[in-house]
Amino acid sequence: MPLVITPAIVLASLRYSETSKIVRLATREHGVQSGIAKGALRPKSRFGAALQLLSDGVAHLVVKEHRDLHLLTAFDVTRVRIGLAERLDRYAAASSLAEVMLRFAPPDPHPDSFDLLRHALDLLEAAPEAEVEATGLRLLWALVGSLGFSPSLDTCVRDGTPLDPAGSLAFSARDGGALCAACARGQAATLLPADARGDLVALLDPDAPLPALDDRHAAAHRRLLSRFIRFHLGEGAALPALEFWERRPWTAA
Numbered sequence: 001m002p003l004v005i006t007p008a009i010v011l012a013s014l015r016y017s018e019t020s021k022i023v024r025l026a027t028r029e030h031g032v033q034s035g036i037a038k039g040a041l042r043p044k045s046r047f048g049a050a051l052q053l054l055s056d057g058v059a060h061l062v063v064k065e066h067r068d069l070h071l072l073t074a075f076d077v078t079r080v081r082i083g084l085a086e087r088l089d090r091y092a093a094a095s096s097l098a099e100v101m102l103r104f105a106p107p108d109p110h111p112d113s114f115d116l117l118r119h120a121l122d123l124l125e126a127a128p129e130a131e132v133e134a135t136g137l138r139l140l141w142a143l144v145g146s147l148g149f150s151p152s153l154d155t156c157v158r159d160g161t162p163l164d165p166a167g168s169l170a171f172s173a174r175d176g177g178a179l180c181a182a183c184a185r186g187q188a189a190t191l192l193p194a195d196a197r198g199d200l201v202a203l204l205d206p207d208a209p210l211p212a213l214d215d216r217h218a219a220a221h222r223r224l225l226s227r228f229i230r231f232h233l234g235e236g237a238a239l240p241a242l243e244f245w246e247r248r249p250w251t252a253a
């Protein structure tokens, strides 16, 4: 059984038996993989505190051919992202990124998405407080895009009609982007006023300045993105982290 040594990020971790853990890892060279860390819950385990959610490290996996669960023999942690756990808005966005990666990354290697996720977690941890919300939106759109699901905003997603670059925009999460006036007729599309359209364009462009979103606009963008993910990647799966991020229950009165 080959030993695979690869950069990895801990996406999820669950208890397995009295002493062991199963972790889901995004790996750079081998896609998303599951590994059992035997003895990880023992007080003097060699894993120590290495298997924290969203930590970066180098995973040593003994890969069992044609099996879904491999043996994790070591995880040399290189970065523990404590800053993400300290504030719920950072944590909610980060766990949504992890959830999207976990559910939707193809089983084959996807180094671009891995690099993007790793960079995204660093940015979220370092973002000034006032920019966490918009940063999270931009990073989630970027990850969704790197997995092959960028929304179309310049031309109608149904018939390719070029769209007037000014004014409001009909956006259909179901169709995967903007609709021309003819296609939008009678459809349950979201009408983005010019300012919200401009904010969405800026969120999708990593080189544009981050838009300043008030609570109402931020909530609308979270709903839009969440719906987009559900339609294009969700396939009916429960996405609890995304739902938590979208609803921000911790801010409810």
Ligand SMILES: [Zn+2]
Binding pocket: 156, 157, 158, 159, 160, 161, 179, 180, 181, 182, 183, 184
């Ligand atoms: Zn159209």
